[in-house]
Amino acid sequence: AQSVTQLGSHVSVSEGALVLLRCNYSSSVPPYLFWYVQYPNQGLQLLLKYTSAATLVKGINGFEAEFKKSETSFHLTKPSAHMSDAAEYFCAVTGTGRRALTFGSGTRLQVQP
Amino acid sequence: EAGVTQSPTHLIKTRGQQATLRCSPISGHTSVYWYQQALGLGLQFLLWYDEGEERNRGNFPPRFSGRQFPNYSSELNVNALELEDSALYLCASTSGVYQETQYFGPGTRLLVL
Numbered sequence: 271a272q273s274v275t276q277l278g279s280h281v282s283v284s285e286g287a288l289v290l291l292r293c294n295y296s297s298s299v300p301p302y303l304f305w306y307v308q309y310p311n312q313g314l315q316l317l318l319k320y321t322s323a324a325t326l327v328k329g330i331n332g333f334e335a336e337f338k339k340s341e342t343s344f345h346l347t348k349p350s351a352h353m354s355d356a357a358e359y360f361c362a363v364t365g366t367g368r369r370a371l372t373f374g375s376g377t378r379l380q381v382q383p
Numbered sequence: 384e385a386g387v388t389q390s391p392t393h394l395i396k397t398r399g400q401q402a403t404l405r406c407s408p409i410s411g412h413t414s415v416y417w418y419q420q421a422l423g424l425g426l427q428f429l430l431w432y433d434e435g436e437e438r439n440r441g442n443f444p445p446r447f448s449g450r451q452f453p454n455y456s457s458e459l460n461v462n463a464l465e466l467e468d469s470a471l472y473l474c475a476s477t478s479g480v481y482q483e484t485q486y487f488g489p490g491t492r493l494l495v496l
Contacts (some may be wrong), residue, residue, distance in 0.1 A: 315432050315487070370431055371485060372428070373426040
């Protein structure tokens, strides 16, 4: 079975501050991990993905995430938050042969001016 | 390149009616996934279609069904609508058997009164 836990349903940062969104996974097979972002009244947009090629993954809009097998984590970071980053972020996991994505409960990021 | 498209954007039905939601995948993609995003329940996997066949379904009753057409577009049908079916329904597509990255459409918001 696979599962994802996102710590913190709401995170608030100041503009220009570091963004850290936490994701821990559980998987019985080597995982593929994803971060998606959802802006209000929109679908999901892929930020980045880990598919075992490299443990540090760079995505769009300045986001990156590091896969740490020992900690079963895949936290999302951005050095400097921008107002446009305010959205809901979802971590998701799947594995070879497991076709559907299993999503975390999401973290709503608020960016204060 | 056009992304995943879904129609209609909004749908209002009354309890007991049937709803039909449509999805067109990215050109060249053969797999279509359906997810439900209901308030308080997060993103849950509904159905997976590949090459015209239903490959897997999530933990939903049989009144949730669908099909995939020869052009790889897909329909999701929800029969005997219940109030708790009110949600955003998201469609995603991928290409190839070993392509795990799912690209999402903007969703159809279904409201059951």
